[in-house]
Amino acid sequence: METDTVHAFGREFPRRPGYLNTASIGVPPLDAAATVAGAVRAWSEARLSPKDFDDAVETARAGFAALVGVPVTDVAQGSTASGLIAPLAAAVPDGTRVLVAAGEFSSVTRPFAVQGRGVRVTEVGLDELPAHAGGHDLVAVSVVQSADGRIADVEALLTARERHGTRLLLDVTQAAGWLPLRLDRADAVVGAGYKWLLGPRGTAWLALRPSWVDGPGPAGAWPDVVWHGAGWYGTRDRWGGGLYTPDPPARPGPPGGEESPVWFAHAGSAVTVPWLAGLDPGALRDHCTGLADALRERLGMPPAGSAIVSVPAPDAAGRLAAAGITAAVRGGAARLSFHLANTPDDVDLAARALGT
Numbered sequence: 001m002e003t004d005t006v007h008a009f010g011r012e013f014p015r016r017p018g019y020l021n022t023a024s025i026g027v028p029p030l031d032a033a034a035t036v037a038g039a040v041r042a043w044s045e046a047r048l049s050p051k052d053f054d055d056a057v058e059t060a061r062a063g064f065a066a067l068v069g070v071p072v073t074d075v076a077q078g079s080t081a082s083g084l085i086a087p088l089a090a091a092v093p094d095g096t097r098v099l100v101a102a103g104e105f106s107s108v109t110r111p112f113a114v115q116g117r118g119v120r121v122t123e124v125g126l127d128e129l130p131a132h133a134g135g136h137d138l139v140a141v142s143v144v145q146s147a148d149g150r151i152a153d154v155e156a157l158l159t160a161r162e163r164h165g166t167r168l169l170l171d172v173t174q175a176a177g178w179l180p181l182r183l184d185r186a187d188a189v190v191g192a193g194y195k196w197l198l199g200p201r202g203t204a205w206l207a208l209r210p211s212w213v214d215g216p217g218p219a220g221a222w223p224d225v226v227w228h229g230a231g232w233y234g235t236r237d238r239w240g241g242g243l244y245t246p247d248p249p250a251r252p253g254p255p256g257g258e259e260s261p262v263w264f265a266h267a268g269s270a271v272t273v274p275w276l277a278g279l280d281p282g283a284l285r286d287h288c289t290g291l292a293d294a295l296r297e298r299l300g301m302p303p304a305g306s307a308i309v310s311v312p313a314p315d316a317a318g319r320l321a322a323a324g325i326t327a328a329v330r331g332g333a334a335r336l337s338f339h340l341a342n343t344p345d346d347v348d349l350a351a352r353a354l355g356t
Contacts, residue, residue, distance in 0.1 A: 005030070006341055008340040009279055009283075009284070009287075009340060011029035011030075011031065011340070013027060013029050013030065013340060013341040014030065014341065015341065016341070017324070017345060017346065017349060018323065018324050018325035018326060018346060018349050018350075019342070019346075020320075020325055020326060020327045020336040020337055020338065020342065020346060021326045021327055021328055021336075021337060022196055022307075022337045022338070022339040023146065023149075023174060023195060023196075023308055023328065023335060023337035024195070024337075025194055025195060025201070026177075026196055026197065026198040026199075027198070027339070027340075027341045028198045028199070028200075028268060028272060029198065029271070029272065029275075031271060032199070032268045032271040032272050033268070035268060035270075035271050036200060036267050036268040039053075039263075039267040040264060043264075053261065053263040053266055053267065056263075056266040056267050056269070056270035057077060057261045057263075057270075060077070060193070060266050060269040060270045060273045060274070061075050061077055061205065061255075062274065063270075063273030063275075063277045064176070064191065064193075064205040064273055064277075065205075065207065066274070066277035066278075067172075067177075067181060067197075067273065067276065067277045068172060068176060068181050068182070068183045068189050068191070069181060069182035069183055069184050070189060070207040070209070071184075073252065073253045073255070074208055074253055074254060075205050075206065075255070076205065076206045076253075076254035076257060077203065077204070077205050077255075077258055077266075078204045078205070078206065078229075078258060079203070079204055079259075079261075079262050079265070080107070080192060081108075081171060081191060081192045081204050082107035082108075082111055083204070083229070084190050084206035085108065085140075085169070086111045086228075087225050087226060087227055087228055087257070088111070088169070088188060088208070088225055089111035089114075089115055089119075090111075090226065091222065091223050091224070091225045092115070092119060092137070092138065092222065093222060093223065094118050095117070095118035095119065095120075096112075096118075096119045096120070096137045096138060097122065097135070097136040097137045098112045098119065098120065098121045098122070098138045098139075098140055099124065099129060099132055099133060099135075099138065099140070099166075100112075100121055100122070100123055100139075100140050101129060101141050101142075101145065102123040102124060102125055102126070103123075103126075103145065103147055103148075103331070104123070104145070105142055105145075105146040105147075105173075105174075107173075108140050108142060108169075108171050109121055109140065122136065126145060126150055126152060127153070129141060129153075129156075129160075130156035130159070133157065133160035133161070133164055134160065134164035134166065136166055137166060137219075138166065138167045138169060139157060139160070139161075139166055139167070139168050139169070140171075141157070141169070141170065141171070142170075142171040142172075142174055142175070143170050143172050143174070143179065143181070144172075144174040144175040144179060144306065144308065145174070146173075146330065147333075147335070148310035148330065148331065148333065148335070149174070149292075149304065149306035149307065149309065149335075149337070150304075151175075151179070151304075151305065151306055152170075154170070154183070158185050158186070161185070161186075161187075161216050161217070162185075162216065165215060165216050165217035165218040165219030166216070166219070167187045167188075167212060167215070167219065167222075168187050168188075169187065169189075169190070170183055170186045170188070170189050170190070171190050171191065173190075173195060174195065174196065175191075175196070176191050176196060176197060176276075177195070177196025177197045177198065177276050177339070178196050178284055178285055178288040178289075178339060179285055179307075180281035180284075180285055181281075186209065187208075187209050187211045187212040188207065188209065189206070189207040190205070190207075191204065192204040193205070193269045193272075193273065196307075196339060197269065197272055197273050197276060198268075198272040198340075199265060199268045199269030199272050199273065200262075200264065200265040200268045200269070201265065202262030202264070202265030202266075203261075203262065203266055203268075203269040208253075208254045212225070213225070225257070227257025229257075229258070230257045230258070230259065231259040231260055232260065233258055233260040234250050234251055234255060234256045234257050234258045234259075235248045235249065235250055235251065236249045237249070284340075285307075287340065288339055288340075288342075289305050289306060291307075291338040291342055291343075291344065292304070292306060292307050292308065292337075292338045293305070294347045295336065295338075295347045295350055295351060296309060298347065298351035299311065299313075299354060307337055307338050308336070308337045309335070309336045309337070309338075310330070310331075310333045310334070310335050311333055311334045311335075311336065311354065312332065312333040312334075313334075313354060316333065316334035317329045317334040319353050319354055319355070320334055320350065320354070322353070323350075323352070323353035325353055
């Protein structure tokens with residue numbers, strides 16, 4: 001297998017021609033991978049203490065807050081997006097009407113769908129969400145759709161939220177890390193760190209705004225969220241009395257309810273997430289969408305301004321695989337995703353494989 005390196009935005013990445021699968025799992029910069037390897041090596045040599053990871057957890061937390069434009073005090077860390085959504089879903093009132101996009105990723109929808117209690121999940125087309133929001137209590141949607149890269153009209157959803165008092169939960173797992181975001185007007189924002197944020201699997205964050213409970217606009221209050229997974233890590237005195245007391249004072253805000261972090265995953269995310277948050281968001285978007293739209297042009301498709309390209313051509317996935325291109329298949333179409341380790345050579349490789 002051909003290997004080399006590519007430099008992008010001040011970081012060095014492994015060069016794997018034809019890797020177009022960041023929407024499934026991202027390719028980290030070399031220094032992030034080295035940091036994780038160093039932590040594992042220190043563990044193997046009995047040179048690690050649990051406290052050694054605290055700075056990484058807080059650094060990654062702050063990076064996520066900066067990426068999505070929310071106060072860091074509103075951000076809880078976890079290991080998966082669905083695991084962070086779960087306590088929110090468990091706390092919604094009986095009979096809550098939840099509106100989702102047809103084909104939405106199930107980590108967003110299933111925590112609500114399994115509730116029972118009269119909680120109803122209704123699907124409409126992605127573009128129809130703003131028009132239907134007024135008839136529902138909550139809209140839960142990915143900013144960028146996993147299957148095909150379509151981008152939700154976040155501004156229209158925020159306008160609907162303010163007009164109707166419909167709460168808004170946004171999943172940024174396929175958006176944060178390439179799409180500029182400022183989501184402080186949403187009621188909840190969740191995202192996993194192992195795709196476009198280039199961390200190991202095992203990091204995720206939830207920004208829970210006070211309006212989730214208090215209600216936006218004319219909406220009534222909801223019950224407080226019960227953090228069923230609350231553990232020792234959310235206490236004020238986590239390395240002292242918080243370890244052995246059933247009800248010690250918790251940290252303020254959502255971090256007070258979180259469970260213990262996946263340490264080695266945070267070691268990597270502490271390198272990548274704040275770095276991504278510090279980049280020029282427009283330049284980051286233009287790099288990714290420029291490559292994706294260049295492929296669309298070669299394939300005779302209109303530009304979409306998304307880093308994800310969905311190609312429904314017959315046997316597209318098989319032709320890509322035969323050319324040594326790593327991509328995914330979603331909804332019967334080949335899904336190609338462009339990020340920082342990609343170059344115009346990847347566009348050429350994919351275009352040739354698809355016969356153009």
